[in-house]
């Protein structure tokens with residue numbers, strides 16, 4: 001057990017170091033007054049971003065294919081501009097320190113799903129394991145349905161950016177990206193790849209599926225930053 005605890009401690013320390021390295025760099029930040037309504041959320045942003053309405057359900061939006069990946073066949077690669085490329089099996093993924101977090105989900109089409117209780121692994125943990133090279137700036141996440149989306153590393157290492165397998169106490173449903181998807185609560189939801197299977201670290205920005213088709217590259221809900 002001591003070994004497992006040491007390993008967990010090392011992973012957590014590497015994650016904190018990585019966050020210091022990238023959060024300290026200028027992230028894509030809203031400089032104007034954030035737009036929206038409601039009491040501030042934990043990031044000081046109005047609970048409901050401008051132009052959004054609350055939904056009780058959970059609409060499904062994607063390219064139309066729901067790849068059925070069993071956990072036996074699932075894997076996650078972290079590669080590209082890294083010193084230690086990783087390939088994790090389902091067991092490897094579940095052996096990483098898990099976090100539980102409650103956050104909101106804002107879709108660019110105008111609905112917001114509030115207070116989802118997620119369980120998963122921080123994106124920053126996975127990046128810390130792979131150790132991005134000094135000049136790395138962005139990631140491209142890839143999914144089993146061929147979807148891609150890009151993030152500045154400074155966004156990707158935020159505390160609430162997770163690779164989740166559980167939502168509100170249930171395994172993440174297939175149509176919402178099960179067994180594992182990414183979530184980006186401080187950006188529009190298209191920045192979170194469902195059925196994620198690869199995190200590619202890159203030097204310089206590489207827009208993804210929607211970013212090259214007219215969606216905003218930065219995707220900031222409190223700036224109404226929907227289209228590029």
Ligand SMILES: Nc1nc2c(c(=O)[nH]1)N[C@H]1C(S)=C(S)[C@@H](COP(=O)(O)O)O[C@H]1N2
Nearest residue numbers: 059060061062063143147176190192193194
């Ligand atoms: N792999 C994959 N991830 C994806 C998409 C997709 O088509 N494929 N669509 C994105 C878009 S546009 C949105 S709005 C959200 C929707 O997530 P939901 O279907 O769980 O509501 O997933 C995002 N992640």
Ligand SMILES: [Mo]
Nearest residue numbers: 061108109190
């Ligand atoms: Mo979307």
